[in-house]
Amino acid sequence: MASNTHPRSILQLDDNCLYAIMSYLSLPDKLNLAFSDSRFEDCIKRFLRKDIFQISEIRTNFKEAQIEAIFREYGHMVKRLYLDITNQKDIIYHHLANVHCRDLEELYCDCSRQAKVCFQLITNSSSLKRFKLLSCYFSENVQFDEISFELSKLPNLTSLTLDHSNITGKHLLVLTKLKDLSLRSCFDLDPGHFMEICKSNKLHTLNIEGCRQLNNVAFETLVETQVDLVEIFVGNDYEASNFDIVALLRNLRKFSVNLSTFEDVVRYLAALSEHKGGSLEYLFARDLHRIRDRYFGYAPVEERFSEPIKRHILKLRKLKILRLPCNTLVDDDFLEKLPKCCPELEIFENNYSSMVTEHAVMQLLKESKQLAHIDCAGDGVLDFRLYDKIYQMIKDRNTVPLKLHITYRDQIDLFLDSMEYKQRKQYVEVLSECIRSIADPTQKRTAAVNKCSNLIPTENSSLSTSQEISFLEFPDNVSELIVSYLAPVDKLKMLLIDNRYQALVTNSLREAQIDLNEFCRVFTFAETRRILSICSRYLDKMYFIYKDGKKPFVYLALMESYKKDFIQVDVDSDPENFMEDNIFLFD
Structure with missing residues (x-):
């Protein structure tokens, strides 16, 4: 039978597949889908039990009547509410939340001078955690x-x-x-x-x-x-x-400190190295550069504290995350000792440091086998222009891939769009965000609100965004399910788009019946040769309609090279001379 090339509706996908696709959408987009067809309602109900329902997102994407409908229809399902009220006009949304969101488990209030608006919500939510x-x-x-x-x-x-x-x-x-x-x-x-x-x-x-x-x-x-x-x-x-x-x-296991004097920095670190040298996994010393500014012009004072600070840090043998942002004390000698003293280090933040060289940082990357994130941005030492060298080093290291956090902006967009980078990013990925959102989950920010000092912590879910997502980023089971709805010829088209689709497509071709006439109609001879060279061993079944005068001789000749791979060939409208003309395909 001929393959069906008509597009199928997304509504024909099962709930699990729909849920996976919708997980990449923002909350307003999910709600719009729910309004468009009742088929999406079960999925949106599942999301409302785990996603953060952010009032500002709703306010800016829907009209007042729609907002009332959203609260009326879905408010009782909301478990996690982000209440951001900045002026008196927004009180109406607080009232809607009070009336309809009465089974909250998590409440985040960014209400500024309207702080009292959360009183009633707290009273109504006896299950708040x-x-x-x-x-x-x-x-x-x-x-x-x-x-x-x-x-x-x-x-x-x-x-x-x-x-x-x-x-x-x-x-x-x-x-x-x-x-x-x-x-x-x-x-x-x-x-x-x-x-x-x-x-x-x-x-x-x-x-x-x-x-x-x-x-x-x-x-x-x-x-x-x-x-x-x-x-x-x-x-x-x-x-x-x-x-x-x-x-x-x-x-x-995790220690974060914000201090005002070098003396107290040394005091804390000395106590930690003495009592937690074999157990502390996370160290964050914030704003050390501000302490240095207070000692401006007193170089001997800074030098007196620099060595003990570094010495005590290197005694923390189990460190996995070390964050020293805007730190001017770290030098090449410290970086040379770090892999040996802290062999389990996974995340290292040392941006805007003026005392390290490219050689020392590259040596750190080479010897720190578990290092997965590094942020040396702003020091002019490590940026994407060294990508080739870093890529080769990480590939040869043959351990965990590396995420390189940078702030260098010139030409970076062009670089990130290059095919060479896309093929290599599985080893070294360049990120323009700071390392904070990776190293400290409690510091992430919501996509819509940037003024909060802390991010909403989420244990097993995150705020969805409307950022573009590659089809290849879907989970394998979701991608395979989507591909299964495509006609065989459409699956073959994917092979011509990107080599990365090869494993995904070939796995679904085993039971497909390929129509040779569609090869003639859709693909050039060169494209057919390429497709067959990639996946002929997966094409078990070949089918075509023979019509005199339209015999695809050149395509049949091409198929002859791969005939050993086919286990079934079906022919329709077979004239008497067909077997004589094409015996080479079956001998």
């Missing part, structure tokens, strides 16, 4: 202890972020299931309340950077009670003088 305030700029008359009072009524709350607020902590004492707590720059946090919070919860992550009132007893209580704490964010602007005892936390 995660709450996060995202804005850094709140009106002074907003009392966050009132919000924390509402939060204290949530029995299932496990993750709480109240950064840059005037919270004292008095209502949080009753919470007992907290795992992740961030109180960054909460200047009014009472040390007594903080100690009670520590006694009531077994935390996994904690951010107390900038909580100035914390004293020695508070830090001692923290170390005594938090036996499960894995990650901590700290500073040095405390009333406490013993803040470096956080290195004694039993299960500490």
Whole structure:
């Protein structure tokens, strides 16, 4: 039978295939699909249980009547709500969320001076597990202890972020299931309340950077009670003088610090190298360049602290992620020792450093067998112009592929569009984004909102974007299912587009019946030769209609070279002389 070349509707794909395709769409595009046909409704319901429902995306892509319909139809399915309200006009969307989104598990509020709008949502969401305030700029008359009072009524709350607020902590004492707590720059946090919070919860992550009132007893209580704490964010602007005892936390694996003096940098790192030298996996020392600026003109002071800082870092033998952004202390000697001292290093950020050379960085790439991400952007040493050399090195290294984070912009778009790069990116991929979004999942940003200081953490899903996605980036099972709906001749066309389709297409040709007449009509002789050279061993069945005067002699002659691969040849309208004319195909 002749193959069917008519295009098939996407609606004929099964739910799993539709779901995989829709996962690459933004939330507005998914909702538009749901409005276009009821076939997509089951898929959108699944997405609304895992995707973040961001109000600003809805507001900018739909009219008011459509927005009301969206909330009315799908609001009760939303589990993760991003509430970004910047002016009084947006209150209508808060009202719609209050009425229809009553089964939330995660709530992210970026409400600026309208912080009180989240009160009712918290009250209505008794199943809330995660709450996060995202804005850094709140009106002074907003009392966050009132919000924390509402939060204290949530029995299932496990993750709480109240950064840059005037919270004292008095209502949080009753919470007992907290795992992740961030109180960054909460200047009014009472040390007594903080100690009670520590006694009531077994935390996994904690951010107390900038909580100035914390004293020695508070830090001692923290170390005594938090036996499960894995990650901590700290500073040095405390009333406490013993803040470096956080290195004694039993299960500490990730350490992030923002300091103001070299003395305190050395103090923290000395404690970590002594107590966590064989267990710490993540180190992030932020804004070291700002400390250096304070010592401007005092080179001996910087030199005095530079060596101990580097020495203590190199004692952290289990480091997998090392982030030293804008660090002027790292030099060639440090990079030479790093692969030997930290052999498990996977991610290294050392951008805008003025003391490293190309040779040292290339040597680091060669010897660090597990290194998967490197960010040396801004130093003029490592950028995509060295791509050929880096590519050969990583290919010869024969371990994990490398992602190269850069900021050099000149001609990069032309380079990234080149066929040579596309063929080599499986070994070395060039990224123009900073390494932060890779190294620290809690620092990703939403696509639509850029003003927040922190990104919404997602455990097993991310915000979808409308970025173009290659067909080859679909999961194999999805791609194979889509290809299975194509006619055989259309599958063969894919072979002429890109060699990377070869494995995908040939796997689906085993049961296909190829019409020789379509070869004549669709492909040139040269194209036919190329297709057969690639996949003749996968073409088990050949079929054609013989019509006198239109015999595809040259194509039959070409087929003769590959006849050993065919196990079935079907002929329609066979005149008496057909076998005599074409016996070469069957002998």
